[in-house]
Amino acid sequence: MDCKHVIVPTDFSETADRALEYARALFRSDTCTFHLLNTYTPAIAHSRFMATSLHGSLMEENVQTASEQGLQQIVDGLLTKNANPLHTFKTNSSFNILTEEICNISDINNLHLVVTGTTGASGLQEVFLGSNTVRILKSAQECPVLTIPPEASFAPPKQIAFITDYKRNFNATVLQPLLDIASAYGSKIRVMHIKEEQELNKYQESNKSILSEYLSPLSHTIHEMPYYGSKAKVIQHFLEDMEIDIVSLVHYKHGFLEELLREPVIKKVIFHTNIPLLVLPE
Incomplete structure (x- = not known):
């Protein structure tokens, strides 16, 4: 190995x-x-x-x-x-x-x-x-x-959230650290999309299908979450409801993570939980 x-x-x-x-x-x-x-x-x-x-x-x-x-x-x-x-x-x-x-x-x-x-x-x-x-x-x-986070203590990750807007495509190299952890621990991957639009466009639908293919060997589910003003709060509620152990996302330039970083409420919400954050490079 x-x-x-x-x-x-x-x-x-x-x-x-x-x-x-x-x-x-x-x-x-x-x-x-x-x-x-x-x-x-x-x-x-x-x-x-x-x-x-x-x-x-x-x-x-x-x-x-x-x-x-x-x-x-x-x-x-x-x-x-x-x-x-x-x-x-x-x-x-x-x-x-x-x-x-x-x-x-x-x-x-x-x-x-x-x-x-x-x-x-x-x-x-x-x-x-x-x-x-x-x-x-x-x-x-x-x-x-x-x-x-300072108060996080290790427990085998049973639930891993993967947050995406489907606006960028995926490849195996980018997703590999997430797949490795989920495979090692038999984790369930909970894909979360915040629904800002009525429907996904064709490009987003294609990216969603590609992601599902990469995740197909693993237990995973897709979740569409309604948007109600603050993405950080939507994420926070999802993490709590699903009892998430690790939250993950891909760091695209001018992408979802940077948008979250600019949201003032972020200081009080997602990154002040005890949940580790896995950031995957583009």
């Missing part, structure tokens, strides 16, 4: 630790290499007051040491407690921007998934998804991303 490669960014917060635990549990039966990633950049607010470049260099060395030691402590803990012989860990400490380093790692490895917590060490619960998570979703166009 091929080894999966999963990137787990960490800022050493409890939220990041939870995301890692979720990832390990999700892939507990898979041969998997987890790339634990911590990136750091100079604190501009402080470095501008440094008297010499030497001070700046020392600061960078101290941050690098703390980063490397923090990552190694995580690995040491994983290897001494609840170790899984199918799992290996690599540490990546980098003086770089987070999203760029994720792309660097994914270029070298056959990346399966990025798993990230939705808030970081700042603990700001009202920060939408966490600024780093939003950057990852927007910039990692070729990386599937699974975001883990």
